[in-house]
Amino acid sequence: MVASIDKRLQQLRVRRDGSVQTLLTAPKPETWESRGRSNQPSTRYALGAMQAVSADYTRVSIETANRITNQLSKAGLNVEFRLQGSVPLDVHIKGISDVDLLALEKRFLTYHTAGTKAKRGYYKYPAPRTSVEALLALRGQIEPALRAAFPSANVDMKGSKAVKISGGSLARSVDVVPSHWLDTISYQDSDDEIDRGVYVLDLKKMATVENHPFLHIALIKYRCDQVSGGLRKAIRLCKNVKADSDSTISLPSFDISAVMYHANLEALKVGRLFELSILSETQRHLDNLACNHDLARTLLVPDGSRKIFDTTEKLQGLNELSKDMDELLKSVYAENTTNQLATGSLNDMRNLVCYLTA
DSSP: OOSOHHHHHHHHHHHHOTTOOSTTSOOOOOGGGGSSOTTOHHHHHHHHHHSOOOHHHHHHHHHHHHHHHHHHHHTTOOEEEEEESHHHHTOOOOSSOOEEEEEEEEEEEEEOTTSHHHHTTOOOSOOSSOHHHHHHHHHHHHHHHHHHHOTTSEEEOOOSSOEEEESTTOSSOEEEEEEEEEEOHHHHHHOOGGGOEEEEEETTTTEEEEEOHHHHHHHHHHHHHHTTTHHHHHHHHHHHHHHHOSSOOOOOHHHHHHHHHTSOHHHHHGGGTOTTHHHHHHHHHHHHHHTOHHHHTTOBOTTSSSBSOOSHHHHHHHHHHHHHHHHHHHHHHHHTSSOTTOOSOHHHHHHHHTTOOO
């Protein structure tokens, strides 16, 4: 984190405020901005970076997505809709946050043949077209429908997996993702949508990609509930530190959530009483992985479908994020002790920061 703490605080405020578009206008103060003493800006930044954005801003994001679903339904598209990503998981860090909207083709699905329903002959009618053909056709319907429903908005078709619509009367950008259902073995047993997968179209590769967004959300929500909200706070902290970094951190939001899913639960749980303990555990966890890439390479995303660190770029991103989190921990430590140079071991710093109140 080379940027000054004043700059980072301002960027954090602007990012969180859903009505402010420029650094020139001061956002309305939030509760976290009055925490800590006046000479503790890094402490204040760490606390603010953990907090959820305003529920009102999140509501507007969801309402904007609902406007899109209503218009596409009126246009006669045979689809159903679900939210995925950071907004339904409540780990988004922007007041004006993009919304990820799955547009699921109702007339097409795939299934795992080893499932109980498949073995009973539940799926009786083989599809006359491939998954790619079905989603290409759906994508071809989405674009004109969006342009007709929102003529003053910008419809961007350049994305490989989503059609982005923004501007005009829309308060938020929405990524509409052509997709269809995948009935997994687990879903065929449970009939619980959490276990149901989806396929999305990757236009650049002209192939479909299997995802399990609802299981991902459910697993992180469950683990977060176990630690009284500490996991979401750790994820937001990492995402804000990444956003304010002067370095390029090649670690996507999904993978940041997956990394912190493997943090120490007991340490995160301490955050219920001592919120800065979440910073201590986040720094420890990232540092441990950055110093041990062999361990990092073993970690799976929560649904178990792939390794988190499946590219060298992601490992490099881990290293950069870890360095920035080290610097934040050192700054918070220095602000809360007489040791203004923040000398000593990172372990000693963590132990002190862990039980600070601010």
